[in-house]
Amino acid sequence: GNSVTQMEGPVTLSEEAFLTINCTYTATGYPSLFWYVQYPGEGLQLLLKATKADDKGSNKGFEATYRKETTSFHLEKGSVQVSDSAVYFCALILAYSGNTPLVFGKGTRLSVIA
Amino acid sequence: GAVVSQHPSRVICKSGTSVKIECRSLDFQATTMFWYRQFPKQSLMLMATSNEGSKATYEQGVEKDKFLINHASLTLSTLTVASAHPEDSSFYICSGRERTNTGELFFGEGSRLTVL
Numbered sequence: 001g002n003s004v005t006q007m008e009g010p011v012t013l014s015e016e017a018f019l020t021i022n023c024t025y026t027a028t029g030y031p032s033l034f035w036y037v038q039y040p041g042e043g044l045q046l047l048l049k050a051t052k053a054d055d056k057g058s059n060k061g062f063e064a065t066y067r068k069e070t071t072s073f074h075l076e077k078g079s080v081q082v083s084d085s086a087v088y089f090c091a092l093i094l095a096y097s098g099n100t101p102l103v104f105g106k107g108t109r110l111s112v113i114a
Numbered sequence: 115g116a117v118v119s120q121h122p123s124r125v126i127c128k129s130g131t132s133v134k135i136e137c138r139s140l141d142f143q144a145t146t147m148f149w150y151r152q153f154p155k156q157s158l159m160l161m162a163t164s165n166e167g168s169k170a171t172y173e174q175g176v177e178k179d180k181f182l183i184n185h186a187s188l189t190l191s192t193l194t195v196a197s198a199h200p201e202d203s204s205f206y207i208c209s210g211r212e213r214t215n216t217g218e219l220f221f222g223e224g225s226r227l228t229v230l
Contacts, residue, residue, distance in 0.1 A: 034218070043120065043207050043224040044158075089157065099163050099171070101148050102209075102219055106157040 002027045004090050006105035013080055013112050021075040021108045023064075023090035031092040033057075033066055033073040034102065038087045047075075047088070080112045116142040118210050120222025127198055128230055135193045135225045137208030143188035144210030148219065149181075152205040161206075164191055198229045 007022040025031065032051040036044040048057030053068035062077045073090060090105040117140040127133050137147060146165050150158040162178075164170035164185035172178045180202075182194040191210070195202050205226050209219040 036221075041224075041226075044209075044221040046218060046220075049218065099146055099165065101160050101163060104157045107155075109155075 002031070002092060002094055002103050004092055004103055004105035006088075006090050006108050008106075008108070009087075010109040010111055013110070015082055015112055015114050016079045017112075019075070019077040019080045019084075019110070021088055021090075021110070023073045023075065023105060025071050025073065025090075025092050027071075027092060027094055029094050030068075031094045033064070034091040034093070035062070035064055035073070035075050036089040036091060036104075038089065038107070040086070044089065080110070082112045082114055085110055085112045116140075116210075116212070116220040118144070118208065118220045118222040120208055120225055122225055123223055124226045124228075126228045126230065129199050130197055133195045133198055133227060135195075135206055135208070135227075137191045137193070137210070137222050139189045139210045139212075139220070142210070142212045142220070144191070144212060144220075145188060146211045147183075147185050147191040148209045148211075149183060149191075149193050150207045150209065152207060152224075158207065161193075195227065198227070200229045203227055203229045 003026045034049045035047040037047045038044050048059040050057040050066035056065045064075045087107045087109045089107045091102040119138045121136045149161045161176045162170040162172045170183035185191040207224045208222045
């Protein structure tokens with residue numbers, strides 16, 4: 001089946017540190033890949049996405065590259081801020097038909113301390 | 115991105131009462147709505163998928179008589195937790211997809227239900 005595996009958290013970093021959150025996937029075809037972010041007490045927001053191999057999604061200083069050869073979509077940011085503290089979810093979707101839901105990883109909680 | 119508004123954001127109720135959560139797509143027509151449940155420190159569990167004007171399709175293990183989903187229009191879907199019990203306490207999140215898109219879902223802000 002289709003699944004997403006993320007690194008376990010929580011991840012605690014100092015402000016301005018480099019961030020990597022690993023994400024690998026298993027899929028029966030060629031999925032689109034997403035990173036969603038959930039700030040405390042809120043719903044999910046799309047952070048970035050990539051729809052085909054070698055695509056790089058980027059937003060708010062975060063980047064992730066769709067690596068087909070390693071089935072990975074690791075999230076990176078060069079210098080984190082306290083405001084980046086949140087839970088990050090990696091997700092995939094295999095087809096664009098209306099009824100196909102996203103498949104989520106378990107989420108990685110990031111805490112950034114000043 | 116498109117906006118999905120979910121209401122109420124928090125609700126506390128007594129055991130045995132029913133609670134309705136509304137999910138509205140404000141600037142697009144959500145032909146498909148997904149309802150997720152999130153347990154503390156865990157990922158999102160898909161509860162059901164609904165298409166406008168059709169009965170919802172529930173995931174295995176989700177009680178359709180307990181979690182009543184209605185998707186009567188392209189901009190509104192509701193989840194009613196019938197006769198809620200403490201074990202139903204959770205964070206419920208809806209998401210919508212319009213007919214033409216590239217797979218992205220737009221999420222509501224979530225509703226935290228606490229059943230006493």
